[in-house]
Amino acid sequence: MRRKSRPIRIGTVTIGGEYPIVVQSMTKTDTRDVSDTVNQILELEDAGCEVIRVAVPDIEAARSISEIKKRIHIPLVADIHFDPRLAVESILHGADKIRLNPSNISDQEWIRKIARLAKEREVPIRVGANLGSFRNRPNNVVEALVNTALSEVKVLNDVGFDNIVISIKTSDVLTTIQANERIASMTDYPIHLGVTEAGPLEESLIKSSAGIGYLLMKGIGDTIRYSISDVPVKEVEAGFTLLKSLHLRESGLTIVSCPTCGRCEIDLFSLIKRVKADFGRVKVPVKVAIMGCVVNGPGEAQDADIGLAGGRKMGVIFKKGKVIKTVSEDKLYEEFKIELQKIIAEKEKF
């Protein structure tokens, strides 16, 4: 069962409560380069990204937010470290959420000022902890992470602010799991999940899915981000693939495909690439099976809306496991594509 968290609004998107688990990413551009940043965000929007974070290293970056916001369609989070002026400027320039650890700001007056402004403009603040929060490695890392996150919450609560999202991330999967389980039982603030610095694509997919997936199955987590040393679109694709696998979101293309074996007589990997290229950005939920042979294909993939299975110089097209057509190999993909387009058009009517 999902943990009960309080709903928090980030611009047009609400996280927590009964709201769907939201997929986020972060730009990898220089935020001061408005055009580059907008292009990357639009690409991420196209992939389904629902909230975007940008780094705000200086005042110029904070001031770029208003121009960026005019050209994008999803809420924007300003990522701030240390300098309170950047938080204030980011909020004034339209940031929908701030990521900031108030304990890094020594002047109470600045903390009050940020909290006051954020409250006025209904801008939530994400606080949290990671291993970078400590000068020396603590003996009990989990306890230290949880205590640090709670102390960040307290700094804001003490100035009357409670529009808060919590995030505890480390690059270690088990530590991340344990710390999030602990904090989830101690507060009702929404939790942003991720395994941080999770590495290049292959490593991150495994580490992040293990960490985030475990916590989601325990009902913990209201928004997620895959951290991947690669183009950010992959973070969004991975996020949705995980949510779909756990039946937490229903959207877009799901591919069921076999690993192939000695029975496969078609170029299955190329077919998968073509399906992804042609239908990877479909919004309605559609499950497609691409199977190497008819021996196991249609039967194994009977919950797919549509599928194809290869044979010797031919293939079959099936719907919900029932074969509807037998086609020669050279026409297989085109015939399949027409049938899939019909299914998508039908689903889009509703």
Ligand code: SF4
């Ligand atoms: S579907 Fe056919 S080709 Fe694919 S792995 Fe199974 S037996 Fe092999």
